[in-house]
Amino acid sequence: MARTLLRGATVLTMDSQGDLATGDLLVENDRIAAIAPSLQVDDAQVLDLAGHIVIPGLVNAHMHTWQTALRGLAANWTLLEYFQKMHAGLATAFQPEDLYIATRMGALNQLNCGTTTLADWCHNNPTPAHNDAAIEGLLSTGIRAAFFHGTPKPDPKPGQTPFWEVPHPRREVERLLGRHQGRPLLAIHAAVLGPHYSTLDVALHDFRMARELGLIASMHQGGGAARTPDGWERLEAAGLLGPHINIVHGHALSDAQLQRFCELGMSFSAAAESEMSQGHGHPLTGRLRRFGRAPSLGADLESVLSGDMLTQARVALGIQRSLDNVAYREAHGTIPPTSTITTREALSWVTVEGARMLQQLDRIGTLAPGKQADLVVLRATDLNMQPVHDAVSSVVFQASLANIDSVMVAGQWKKRAGQLLAGELSHDLQRLRESGEKITRAMGLAP
Missing domain, CATH: 3.20.20.140 (Metal-dependent hydrolases)
Incomplete structure (x- = not known):
């Protein structure tokens, strides 16, 4: 069983449990196993997240992704x-x-x-x-x-x-x-x-x-x-x-x-x-x-x-x-x-309501034991975030892409320590540019 313990973060659950000013969150395989002020867990990878804020994974409820190029x-x-x-x-x-x-x-x-x-x-x-x-x-x-x-x-x-x-x-x-x-x-x-x-x-x-x-x-x-x-x-x-x-x-x-x-x-x-x-x-x-x-x-x-x-x-x-x-x-x-x-x-x-719209609120949208381990870790020690008086307000009004430290989907890190875990993207970015140039050229909109 793969276990990851996120320790010492501010946890904004968006769930009935409420928030933890300082708390631990345990992930087992693809699910959240426990959230508490302090957890003692054997055989888990422990990440010290003091100075970080953990929120549920964000839900983008409507995007025409085909237009990225x-x-x-x-x-x-x-x-x-x-x-x-x-x-x-x-x-x-x-x-x-x-x-x-x-x-x-x-x-x-x-x-x-x-x-x-x-x-x-x-x-x-x-x-x-x-x-x-x-x-x-x-x-x-x-x-x-x-x-x-x-x-x-x-x-x-x-x-x-x-x-x-x-x-x-x-x-x-x-x-x-x-x-x-x-x-x-x-x-x-x-x-x-x-x-x-x-x-x-x-x-x-x-x-x-x-x-x-x-x-x-x-x-x-x-x-x-x-x-x-x-x-x-x-x-x-x-x-x-x-x-x-x-x-x-x-x-x-x-x-x-x-x-x-x-x-x-x-x-x-x-x-x-x-x-x-x-x-x-x-x-x-x-x-x-x-x-x-x-x-x-x-x-x-x-x-x-x-x-x-x-x-x-x-x-x-x-x-x-x-x-x-x-x-x-x-x-x-x-x-x-x-x-x-x-x-x-x-x-x-961008969390609860997105999950509700997709009829997946029983699985995602909040942080709670039994739900899928979809979460985001933000660095609250960054210049644009300090001092944090109200963690929710800091996330909504101060945070940006620069503060997104780590992203997990179903217990798997997709971004860690500020780096997207997608391998070398230079070839894909070139393909994206070439696609956009081809399409705009075909319509006479290329610069």
């Missing part, structure tokens, strides 16, 4: 430009090998930044070979992943059925489920169009498929007029809504719809920085809080911004505090007496 290219685009230049343009030049290297390097960067679970929303996969390449990229890294099988969205050619009238390819989803069933670090789900981006017939087909196959059905909601304005009502009438439905963004939803969806147990994933940058609107965070719910968070697009999930927590917290503060000042003519959202709540968005 296009980092920064869409940074100045609105959502309308993104649809035209990315989906109708750049995406059409991707070969399976481009998906492999983008997904591999994007997932490795997630590990480097402290993300142990990645919801990879792959919607540039016109062939089974593209799907296989993307999944192989995930598996090559050892990250815990949920592969959300999507569908491409090119402009229809003359005589071609437009993508919004094409049902989700169930046979391909079933092939992926059969091929990868039983993998401990990989789940297969469906990234469907949903009623905002498809006809009613397609939405009904896709939602029934997800229910029958036991999948999470995740979909974008917002960004222009809905193709099926009464789609959500028709889907509910058909009994197809519930906790397995995940809405990303959600800006076109009315308060009545949002409240009803919360009552039905549906989940919501925000991408606050991307949404503010590209013109979606304000994130749903505050609206969800009014109904007793919270979002999971995703980085969304590395073609626009950083994949660092601590940044996403900070941005989402900042914009919602700002909205709340402005509303209070307009109502009362003065600065509010206290903040509406705590830093602990923001940390839960």
Whole structure:
């Protein structure tokens, strides 16, 4: 039995046990065996983590990892430009090998930044070979992943059925489920169009498929007029809504719809920085809080911004505090007496809520005996972190990639002492650069 004892760290469990200002955490094989102020353990590798903070592994609940080779290219685009230049343009030049290297390097960067679970929303996969390449990229890294099988969205050619009238390819989803069933670090789900981006017939087909196959059905909601304005009502009438439905963004939803969806147990994933940058609107965070719910968070697009999930927590917290503060000042003519959202709540968005959205809260999202040993170790002795008065606030507001010392997934170190344990990456980085240059050149966007 492999045993590792993390000794003397500040442990932020995000669980009912509470935090330990100084504590020990024992990992046995792939699971957390014990957490206590002090543990006496024989035959364990002991790591002295005095001056460090241990948190649950971060969960990136929504990212299009296939765009890694296009980092920064869409940074100045609105959502309308993104649809035209990315989906109708750049995406059409991707070969399976481009998906492999983008997904591999994007997932490795997630590990480097402290993300142990990645919801990879792959919607540039016109062939089974593209799907296989993307999944192989995930598996090559050892990250815990949920592969959300999507569908491409090119402009229809003359005589071609437009993508919004094409049902989700169930046979391909079933092939992926059969091929990868039983993998401990990989789940297969469906990234469907949903009623905002498809006809009613397609939405009904896709939602029934997800229910029958036991999948999470995740979909974008917002960004222009809905193709099926009464789609959500028709889907509910058909009994197809519930906790397995995940809405990303959600800006076109009315308060009545949002409240009803919360009552039905549906989940919501925000991408606050991307949404503010590209013109979606304000994130749903505050609206969800009014109904007793919270979002999971995703980085969304590395073609626009950083994949660092601590940044996403900070941005989402900042914009919602700002909205709340402005509303209070307009109502009362003065600065509010206290903040509406705590830093602990923001940390839960990238840990607990991400795990809940993926229906894996029984396995990940908090640090507790019996759960998977997915965790992050941060150096709290670094210049930008000292002094630490409130460990949660230091993690959310002070910490960055520079402080991510070690990352563990299912009991295996993926990063240790500041170094990503992925071998020599120079060849892969060259492949990533060549892929990005080839794709941009094909679309006439190369500098």
